[in-house]
Amino acid sequence: MPHSRPIGIFDSGIGGLSVAAKVRELLPADDILYVADSRHAPYGDKSDDFILERMNTVTDFLLGQGAKAVVVACNTATTSAIAQLRTTWSVPIIGVEPGVKPAVLATRSGVVGVLATPRTLQTHSFSALAARFSSTVSIAVQPCPDLVGQIEALRFDDDRTLELLHRYILPLLEKGADTIVLGCTHYNYLAERIALVAGPDVQIVSTESAVAREVVRRLKCEGLLADSDSIGTEAFHTSGEVAVFGRQIECLWGAVKAVYPL
Missing domain, CATH: 3.40.50.1860 (Rossmann fold)
Structure with missing residues (x-):
């Protein structure tokens, strides 16, 4: 059922974890699937075409894992190519703009x-x-x-x-x-x-709290919120070195069961 599917969140690296943390605060029942495209970080010195290609690749992965919405937790990706991403995929796509x-x-x-x-x-x-x-x-x-x-x-x-x-x-x-x-x-x-x-x-x-509120609003409008008695889980993937990302996660998020390659 749609409400049991995860919220996909991605960034070029660990910055989007700050957004994911706010989403977790507001939506404790929802599963979160986070992708750090660390192999290609930072996006800030890449071309729009390259960024869009990576956004499509990661979004395809997230939707393949059943994501019910995608949060582009990266200002560079949002300002560069989120409009094109929304024309390609039909799920709710929420971005991050400078405040x-x-x-x-x-x-x-x-x-x-x-x-x-x-x-x-x-x-x-x-x-x-x-x-x-x-x-x-x-x-x-x-x-x-x-x-x-x-x-x-x-x-x-x-x-x-x-x-x-x-x-x-x-x-x-x-x-x-x-x-x-x-x-x-x-x-x-x-x-x-x-x-x-x-x-x-x-x-x-900063805008992470505002983005998290927008995620709640969009999921509520689409009838995609998880059942309130559920306990949300998190899964973390990276296109970079798993061991390095694992240390980053432990520092910024806390202990997790596993980190997976993208």
Whole structure:
């Protein structure tokens, strides 16, 4: 039956686990099937065509495993190619966009900063998103080409990561940003450190909670929610090294029975 099928969630790596964790909080009865396309991470330096090919490959796998919906828990993939993905597959497909709108509502200085991968900032989708608010606020963007690699390596506190955070955040502060959007799900794992660098007067905006609420809304509309008395399970797959992903999962999610190759 549809309600017993898993929710498929994927990202280029571990960033989407932050979204999966919020989905788990709101939907404790639903099964979750997570895929990290780690062999091809990061997506932030890949072409749209390559990203779409990977999105189709992973979505085909998730649907082959019975997924009732697919969450593209990656800003780069969402802004690059989610429209094409939705024309190919008929299941609900939920994406992740940088939280520019809530940041615009929150800013007092009128300057919103955005941290994202280079590819996200180059997409037509992001340009259109930013243009919607360009008459209201100034949007300062900062590509962060090296940050995902540090997060994938679980180097949250080493000197290189802190150096990169200062390099990427200080230009936004110099432009007057009092609100900073985390435009990559990986960055959620550095939210506290980003807040420390930015200072107490700067609000950090992420979207994983909003995405999880949208997953609930879509599944409810489609009649796909699991029975409330069920106990949800999780399964984790990776296109990269299973042992490495296993260590990442243990650090960010907790102990799991197994991690599987894609």
